[in-house]
Amino acid sequence: MEVFGNLALGFATALQPFNILMLFIGVTLGLIIGVLPGLGGTSGVAILLPVTVFIASSGPGGPTSAVILLAGVYWGALFGGVVTSILFNIPGEPWAVALLFDGFPLAKRLGKPGLALTCSFLASFVGAFIATLLFTFFAKPLADIALAFGPPELFAVFVLSFTTLVGLGSESPLKSVMMIGFGLLLAAVGFDTITGEPRLTFGQTTVLSGIGFVPVTIGLFGIGEILASAEESGIGYVERLSTRLGFKDLFEALAAMRQRIWMVVTNSVIGFWFGVLPGHGATAGSFLGYGLARQYSKNKQNFGKGEISGIMAPQCTADAAAVGSLVPMITLGVPGSPTSAVMMAGLFIWGLTPGPLLFIQHPDFVWGLIASIYLGHFMTFVICLLAVPLLAAIMRIPYAILTPFIIVISIIGSYSINNSLFDVFITIFFGLVGYWLRKLKYPLAPLVVAIVLGDSTERELRKSLIMSGGSPLIFFSNVRAATLMLISFALLLLPLLQTIRQRLAGAPVTTDG
Amino acid sequence: MRPYQVGTAGVFVLLAAVAMLDSRKGALIGASRDPGGMGAGFYPFWAAALMGIAGLAVMYAVATTPQPAEGVFRGRESVFAVLQLVIPMLVATVALVWLGIYIVTALYMGFFARYIGRYRWVWVVLIAVAVPAATYLGFELGFRVALPKSVFYGALLPV
Numbered sequence: 237m238e239v240f241g242n243l244a245l246g247f248a249t250a251l252q253p254f255n256i257l258m259l260f261i262g263v264t265l266g267l268i269i270g271v272l273p274g275l276g277g278t279s280g281v282a283i284l285l286p287v288t289v290f291i292a293s294s295g296p297g298g299p300t301s302a303v304i305l306l307a308g309v310y311w312g313a314l315f316g317g318v319v320t321s322i323l324f325n326i327p328g329e330p331w332a333v334a335l336l337f338d339g340f341p342l343a344k345r346l347g348k349p350g351l352a353l354t355c356s357f358l359a360s361f362v363g364a365f366i367a368t369l370l371f372t373f374f375a376k377p378l379a380d381i382a383l384a385f386g387p388p389e390l391f392a393v394f395v396l397s398f399t400t401l402v403g404l405g406s407e408s409p410l411k412s413v414m415m416i417g418f419g420l421l422l423a424a425v426g427f428d429t430i431t432g433e434p435r436l437t438f439g440q441t442t443v444l445s446g447i448g449f450v451p452v453t454i455g456l457f458g459i460g461e462i463l464a465s466a467e468e469s470g471i472g473y474v475e476r477l478s479t480r481l482g483f484k485d486l487f488e489a490l491a492a493m494r495q496r497i498w499m500v501v502t503n504s505v506i507g508f509w510f511g512v513l514p515g516h517g518a519t520a521g522s523f524l525g526y527g528l529a530r531q532y533s534k535n536k537q538n539f540g541k542g543e544i545s546g547i548m549a550p551q552c553t554a555d556a557a558a559v560g561s562l563v564p565m566i567t568l569g570v571p572g573s574p575t576s577a578v579m580m581a582g583l584f585i586w587g588l589t590p591g592p593l594l595f596i597q598h599p600d601f602v603w604g605l606i607a608s609i610y611l612g613h614f615m616t617f618v619i620c621l622l623a624v625p626l627l628a629a630i631m632r633i634p635y636a637i638l639t640p641f642i643i644v645i646s647i648i649g650s651y652s653i654n655n656s657l658f659d660v661f662i663t664i665f666f667g668l669v670g671y672w673l674r675k676l677k678y679p680l681a682p683l684v685v686a687i688v689l690g691d692s693t694e695r696e697l698r699k700s701l702i703m704s705g706g707s708p709l710i711f712f713s714n715v716r717a718a719t720l721m722l723i724s725f726a727l728l729l730l731p732l733l734q735t736i737r738q739r740l741a742g743a744p745v746t747t748d749g
Numbered sequence: 750m751r752p753y754q755v756g757t758a759g760v761f762v763l764l765a766a767v768a769m770l771d772s773r774k775g776a777l778i779g780a781s782r783d784p785g786g787m788g789a790g791f792y793p794f795w796a797a798a799l800m801g802i803a804g805l806a807v808m809y810a811v812a813t814t815p816q817p818a819e820g821v822f823r824g825r826e827s828v829f830a831v832l833q834l835v836i837p838m839l840v841a842t843v844a845l846v847w848l849g850i851y852i853v854t855a856l857y858m859g860f861f862a863r864y865i866g867r868y869r870w871v872w873v874v875l876i877a878v879a880v881p882a883a884t885y886l887g888f889e890l891g892f893r894v895a896l897p898k899s900v901f902y903g904a905l906l907p908v
Binding site: 269272283408410411413414416417418420421423424425428430431433435436438459462463466467468634635636637639640641643644647648651652655657660661664667668671672673675676678690694697698701706708 | 750753754757758761764765768771772778787788789790791792793796797798799800801803804806807810821822823827828830831833834835837838839841842845846850854857858860861862865866867868876880884887888892893894895896897
């Protein structure tokens, strides 16, 4: 088959010593960028763009080495972003937010930071591997189909992401709905992207640009958790965790993966597809992956308490979506995510035009990149596994040093996104809000998902209504959108039906809404 | 627990009411002359409505079903433990405006090391110097991320 010949060419390119060096540098930098809160894969790739001009023009590998370096940063950041999520409950990257829900509980409450990290790295690796296989064999036809996904379908996908969080298995569906409303409302603050009108600003200029989801998330989870644990365990409490790690965690993670292999494969395929859809990358994919895994899990009640599926699902989906986001960028010149948009800018700078012709004019570039995705993920996986004991040992740092350090890192993380002290105040405020909501058993995951996806949801909703001249029937005008909407409604109605059934049977009903 | 639950849900209902009032223009499809018949207020209005209606339902649910008898806090010690964290954190955040990140980090880390960790002064000073220095090297020099500073920094740091 032609694909295998092309792939062999790609590996021959990617395995050249200089390209391997670029990949190693990219992956290592990406890991560091991923671990540091506030610095994202997108900014990491952007920072390195000027360097790649020299690599592309005078390096031995030309633009291929340059794209391998940038892609390496992306993969490294995807793996590295989970580290602080799992160990400190602070997301290193937006796509690692979904990891907070189960990664941190497994690391802290169940005392298995090594297992949590290993599971996440393994899921990243497998998700990316599956996605790269799909990239290798189906890149072009998939990109064509993805372009047929218009605003109504995308809106329906977002609605589905929300309803999976409310549907069966949620402890308090009403509170989940409330938190989704709150998140959507927060996302709407600031300039309206279509009309330019300020909304919910109450005359304050500082909120005109909106409330960022990263400062809110750092506050809700990072600071909120520190306050909650100070209360639960008392101040001065030192973690007693097993940080003697070795192959045990890897074997345990592999065994866990074997039990969940279908979930991982399905989520990776969905993640890849989600990444291929223009405009949506790893972040939205990770939430969708988490929601779907919870919806179809037999252990729904364990989600949010350190369930391994809750770690593997968002992580494999996010990584697969990241790989998928390169597909429309390469094949059509339409970036699938913000990071791939920056990479596409690189392509133009190096004198390449993304699109179908790229496969014909520069096969060594395209296939070298594809081969480097396989190699890059393998390299990142090995580096991460070797670093697990070191990373997990961080949790043994005494409370009097670790706690203020986490708060300082949270402040830096929220400040550095927009160089704004207002964002720091938002983080601290939402830290207190998160602490209080946690005490009253409000689910925080729906709130975060709604803040993150709120803007995109509104954009697709309004684009759809503009298309239909204001008729909401557009969401049922074709099979794809209608099916997704009907599934969403069914998920939303399930808790209600369950409550009615419980009442009819005389069983006790959830007491906290 | 019930008063806290009802009160918290009540705050959200109030918040929803304010937001709905603020964005009532263009709340209905067709009410606006903007494309698609949706004004800027449509989305926030209905998001707030979703939150408000769910909030009312939560209030009804917690008021009509049995709730745990204990309060929100376990006792004075737990309130004290949280305040010990919250107060220095708030002070440090406000101080950022005047002192910048490095001085605040040094004081904040030093305070914790001394008063919570009960470390010797040598260690306190070491921590208070090492953490801001590492932050400076990593963020400002390594990744060129500008962090909050103040008038005290001109002579101290070449940034």
